[in-house]
Amino acid sequence: MSPSLERRPPVMADVATRAGVSHQTVSRVLNDHPNVRAETRARVLEAIDELGYRRNMVARALVTRHTRTLGVVSFDTTLYGPASTVYGIEQAARAAGYFVSMVSLKTIDTAGVRDALGYLAEQAVDGIVVVAPQRSAAPALADVPTDIPVVAVEGSHSGDVSVVSVDQVEGARLATRHLLDLGHETVWHVAGPSDWLEADGRIEGWREVLADAGRPVPELLSGDWSPRSGYEAGLRLAVTPGVTAVFVANDQMALGALRAFAERGVRVPERLSIVGFDDIPESEFFTPPLTTIRQDFGAVGKHSIEILLRQMEAGAEWSHERHVVPPRFVARASTAPFRA
């Protein structure tokens, strides 16, 4: 096993030797340092090419103290919302020259988020985005290592961490108002799981609009975001007297509800109007196409990276920022004027 036979990947010194310069000059070429003669630069680049040299980012990170890697903690990236958000984050991060290290949690609880953050801190990421829409995630954000900038997506507005989110309350207002405007006496609501901040916001907007209009607030139903739970809620609503308008907290549950109504012979939108939330790609093709509230997940991801990069740049003097992405009402065929 003589060293010459081992054929280890070439290092900077090898390139330097080949190009007849010092390793420092190679480093300068690689880092686009201005003070390198054009001819020297060319010679170095040629040597790099010939040797198939690739810079060892680990060694670089050791001295610069920057890994150019961002951490992302997320919950169930199988769901459309988190998946789209993470996708937006990844695109924005890469555009800015950063790698993305992912941690997907099965369930979000304080311990899980804390572990994930510890994980990423150990890996020496330069910044972290936490997509933690559940209330129980918040405590973990409080005791994050102070030397790493953090941005929360759809997270709690309390605490001293930057937050990017869609205006859930406003989205719910849009949905509820739309139904009232169509002449419905009141609007029923199928909410998301109680631990979710988004579910809370949507309940709040719904209640607010009903209260402002002086309408009765019907009993709250809730599900777990899954089509099945929406189906079950739909079965109950189908046999509840006086239900003519329903605002369902996400499109998947709305799909389940539509199925329940179809099975029970409740015609949508003739006898009952329904509004969803999210605008997943499928919604437009439901039976009937679903009126819903669109969340721009891509924008959320993009803004979270923007804020994170700003914080990283600011160093110790960064201040917390908040960015709210407006939701958008999307009219389709699942809602219609109330007819007695």
Added chain:
Amino acid sequence: MSPSLERRPPVMADVATRAGVSHQTVSRVLNDHPNVRAETRARVLEAIDELGYRRNMVARALVTRHTRTLGVVSFDTTLYGPASTVYGIEQAARAAGYFVSMVSLKTIDTAGVRDALGYLAEQAVDGIVVVAPQRSAAPALADVPTDIPVVAVEGSHSGDVSVVSVDQVEGARLATRHLLDLGHETVWHVAGPSDWLEADGRIEGWREVLADAGRPVPELLSGDWSPRSGYEAGLRLAVTPGVTAVFVANDQMALGALRAFAERGVRVPERLSIVGFDDIPESEFFTPPLTTIRQDFGAVGKHSIEILLRQMEAGAEWSHERHVVPPRFVARASTAPFRA
């Protein structure tokens, strides 16, 4: 700016001093080396705790030459299939003690995949999983740096790289046979985009079963996986005479087709039977609930990591493996016996 005021995070030497041992002993404790006296270990752990010390993985990686990070290259992680696969990969990788660095491509082409691989190679990942279901990704896999183990998911079986995939051909056979068994004379097919290997496999299985049964092979339609493209195909099929059974290459397009049929008054399954592919969570709640072929994306992710880890362990002497995950037929309400 005296050094004492800078308050840099503690390093191993700080812990060593505090515990009254050498840095090497601290290292031993951290790496669970057996030959450390229990009392010494306790003292070191205490010092670590008091100082809030966290090991610098970058420095460790520099000398061990292992980052304990795996790279994942994927295409549009907004789609259910890739998202689930990546999720499975991430879970399996973390369970094995590895970080996951993600690169999501907007479009998969040779250059894009090559760039992504170069990216990850530079970041010194220990292994790479490429979720590259398009034919054009294959060339990039050929010239991957030989020192990094690679596993392809749903990728081309050519070349010298390990592959994990769902048996698309068999899935298509199941779908087509099911429809023939119901008494339909033949089965129409709405395929995926032509560059996709999965689309090919499904066409192949469909053709094979029709040929074996001596049935006519209808003109092939195709879409781009989106509900809209399925809708358009559905509109065409609705006015094509003699169409009683359709196998659609994924559930989203099937949803679009269902919508088209509903609009055109083509009753499913009474007048026309339809089978999808994937079994996305929504399919069960379509109108009607969709008969489809389930792909176990989680298993695909898990197996790809297993194979990758095996290759990493084997070092230079690894051999290419192939793992095929069987698809599963899921009967629901969108198919019925043919009635003239």
Added chain:
DNA sequence: GCAGAAGATGTGAGCGCTAACAAGAGAGTA
């Protein structure tokens, strides 16, 4: 009681890179 092995700890070198400084070469000015 003593050789030898085994256990516990310390020492020095170096992973591949960048930062800081040093030094040589050429250009412009007095």
Added chain:
DNA sequence: TACTCTCTTGTTAGCGCTCACATCTTCTGC
């Protein structure tokens, strides 16, 4: 011509950790 200034390149010292080896201690068996 000498002197400064800028441009270009080289030299040295770590970043924080692990590995290989050296050293010191403790135990075992006869």
